[in-house]
C-alpha cells in the first residue's frame with residue numbers, strides 16, 4: 001500500500017492536527033462534530049442531516065466492512081468532510097463492493113486519517129462544536145484557520161431545501177394500504193418511509209418548500225416531518241405548514257428536525273447544544289411509561305420546553321414526552337386535543353434506526369394508531 005499524502009485539520013480556535021489524506025484531495029470546511037457509533041458509518045455518511053458538517057468518528061477503526069449498495073440512507077454522501085483515526089487497510093465483508101477510501105474519493109469527499117481523534121473529540125466536548133477546515137493543499141495552519149473563520153456557521157443556517165428532493169415521489173404501502181401520509185422531505189433518510197410502508201402507510205414525499213395546499217391537496221390521513229440539516233430557527237415555511245395542519249386536526253408525527261419544527265409550531269423555542277448528540281446508544285426515557293430506550297441520535301439543536309408541566313397551545317395541550325437521560329435534553333413532544341386524545345407527537349431521535357437499535361420502532365405504530373383514532377372519530 002502506498003503512503004497517503006499529508007493533510008491538515010484546523011479548528012476555528014486554532015487547534016491543529018496533522019495526519020494523512022483520506023478520500024479526495026483538496027480542501028473542505030464545515031462544522032466539526034463527533035459521532036460515537038461503533039457501526040453504521042455508511043448510514044452516517046449518507047444521512048442528509050450531516051450536510052455541511054465534518055464528522056469525526058470516535059470509533060478508531062473505520063472502513064472495516066467496506067461500502068455496499070444496500071445501506072446508504074440517500075443517494076450520496078452528505079458529510080462535508082470525514083475524520084478517522086485508523087482506516088481499514090483492506091475491507092472485509094461479503095456485502096462489500098468497494099473500499100471506503102475509494103468511495104470517498106469517487107464522491108469528492110475530503111477527509112483526514114491518522115490523527116488523535118480522541119484528543120479532537122475531547123476538545124470539541126469541552127469547547128463545543130465549531131467550524132473546521134481540512135486541507136491536503138494548505139500546509140500552513142494559520143492560513144487555513146483564516147479560511148475557516150471565513151466559512152459559514154451552523155447557527156442560522158437554512159439548509160433543508162439544499163438536500164430535499166426536487167420533485168415529489170411516492171413510497172407505496174406494503175400489502176394493503178391503510179393510510180396515506182404526506183412527508184415533508186427536509187433531508188429524509190431512505191429507511192423512514194420504508195418503516196411507514198411496512199405498516200400499510202402510503203407515503204407521498206414532498207419537497208421542503210411544499211405549501212399547505214400541496215399537503216392538503218393529497219387528502220392525507222397524517223402529516224410527517226423528517227430529519228434534516230441546519231438550524232430549526234430558520235424553518236419558517238415548514239412551521240407554517242405544521243400549524244395549518246394542526247388547525248385542521250391532521251395527525252402529526254415528526255423526527256429530529258421534524259421534532260424541532262413541531263416544537264416551534266407549538267410555540268416553543270430551539271437552541272444550539274454545546275456539542276450535540278450523535279451516536280447509536282443514547283438512553284432516552286419515555287415519560288408516559290417510564291421505559292428507557294436505547295436510541296440513535298444526530299442532533300446539534302434542541303427544543304426548549306418545560307419538563308415539569310404541560311403547556312396550553314392553540315392546538316391543544318403539549319408536553320415533553322421523552323427526555324435524554326444523559327443531560328435532560330427534550331427528546332420528544334406530545335400534543336393532546338381537548339378530549340385528551342393524542343393528536344400529534346415527535347421525537348428528537350431516530351426511530352427508523354438506520355443504523356441503530358430498534359427500541360423505538362413502536363413510534364411508527366403509534367402514528368398509525370393516532371391516524372386510526374382520527375379516522376374513527
Ligand SMILES: NC(=O)CC[C@H](N)C(=O)O
Pocket residue numbers: 049226227228229230231232255256257258298299300301302
Ligand atoms: N438529524 C436532524 O434532523 C438534525 C436536526 C438539526 N439539524 C440539528 O442539528 O439538531
